Amino acid sequence: MDIAGRAEAILESEVIWDAHSGFMPDPAADLTNLRIWRDAGVNYLSVDVGFDLLPWHKTVGTLAAFRHWVLSHPREYMLVSSVDDILAAKASGRLAITFDIEGMNALNGMVEMVEFYYRAGVRQMLFAYNRSNLAGGGCHDVDTGLTDFGRRVIDEMNRVGMFVDVTHTGYRTTMEVMEYTDRPVIFSHSNPKALCGHGRNITDDQIVACARTGGIIGVVGLNRFLGENRTDSERLADHVEYLADLVGSRHVGIGLDYSFPVEAGDIDTIIEAHPEFWPANEYPKGETVYSKPSQMRELAEVLLRRGLTNRAVSDILGGNFLRLAREIWK
Ligand SMILES: [Zn+2]
Numbered sequence: 001m002d003i004a005g006r007a008e009a010i011l012e013s014e015v016i017w018d019a020h021s022g023f024m025p026d027p028a029a030d031l032t033n034l035r036i037w038r039d040a041g042v043n044y045l046s047v048d049v050g051f052d053l054l055p056w057h058k059t060v061g062t063l064a065a066f067r068h069w070v071l072s073h074p075r076e077y078m079l080v081s082s083v084d085d086i087l088a089a090k091a092s093g094r095l096a097i098t099f100d101i102e103g104m105n106a107l108n109g110m111v112e113m114v115e116f117y118y119r120a121g122v123r124q125m126l127f128a129y130n131r132s133n134l135a136g137g138g139c140h141d142v143d144t145g146l147t148d149f150g151r152r153v154i155d156e157m158n159r160v161g162m163f164v165d166v167t168h169t170g171y172r173t174t175m176e177v178m179e180y181t182d183r184p185v186i187f188s189h190s191n192p193k194a195l196c197g198h199g200r201n202i203t204d205d206q207i208v209a210c211a212r213t214g215g216i217i218g219v220v221g222l223n224r225f226l227g228e229n230r231t232d233s234e235r236l237a238d239h240v241e242y243l244a245d246l247v248g249s250r251h252v253g254i255g256l257d258y259s260f261p262v263e264a265g266d267i268d269t270i271i272e273a274h275p276e277f278w279p280a281n282e283y284p285k286g287e288t289v290y291s292k293p294s295q296m297r298e299l300a301e302v303l304l305r306r307g308l309t310n311r312a313v314s315d316i317l318g319g320n321f322l323r324l325a326r327e328i329w330k
Pocket of ligand 1: 102168189257
């Protein structure tokens with residue numbers, strides 16, 4: 001079979017998994033844009049409902065609004081709570097949706113909020129969002145490490161079955177989280193620093209520590225984190241290959257962080273307005289450009305052309321996260 005045919009077969013048989021959306025978590029977001037993922041052949045998307053810049057009650061409101069929208073469009077979308085649900089969604093041509101939260105300010109200091117969010121459809125939560133918070137350190141802040149509160153949250157996340165996610169988190173805290181927990185830890189959307197020296201990207205020892213927990217690193221599709229101001233599929237493949245060479249293809253996934261074009265509240269305007277979250281030296285003025293969900297097919301082709309096996313490409317595009325969800329979600 002030729003490369004295009006092999007890529008097509010992978011997209012047909014595997015659950016294509018995008019571990020993180022990048023559009024603004026706002027109750028007014030136009031979710032008809034979710035068709036971009038469906039049309040691209042993506043089968044599962046984790047939709048961001050909040051991050052540490054926003055007050056915790058805004059996250060609750062966005063979660064309520066997004067849940068309501070997804071449940072109101074049952075022919076195209078399915079709010080899933082298990083791997084079996086995801087398989088059912090794919091079989092019926094629907095995009096499976098769960099939610100994620102970027103940073104533990106959304107807990108408002110209450111460990112009890114973990115189960116509340118889980119029951120509402122949240123399946124992964126990041127420790128911090130660039131700045132430090134009550135749980136631990138952010139990647140663009142002074143990182144004083146994992147706190148007692150953070151440890152209690154990990155215990156609760158493990159109990160209810162939520163992915164512990166350390167993207168956007170400070171180096172020391174990520175290492176302490178991975179040391180503390182006995183469950184797999186993920187970086188849902190982080191790239192290797194070796195290929196792009198951005199402060200949001202992660203070092204080889206973070207990548208190795210993540211794989212040792214049984215976790216997965218999702219490659220993120222923003223030009224700022226891919227380097228060379230590129231978002232093409234060859235560049236995505238460079239990051240995938242680097243990770244696969246370092247820790248094996250079973251620990252690599254995709255978390256594109258794609259945002260559809262928005263007219264008001266453009267992400268670059270927000271970045272500029274909040275240098276405390278996006279320091280100007282790390283986020284120089286300029287346009288944020290995104291790899292698109294429609295590149296999944298081309299990415300599969302590029303990886304196959306570079307010699308990765310069908311099994312490896314299938315795992316990277318979704319099989320790995322699916323396996324981990326079966327292991328962790330309850
Ligand atoms: Zn993010």
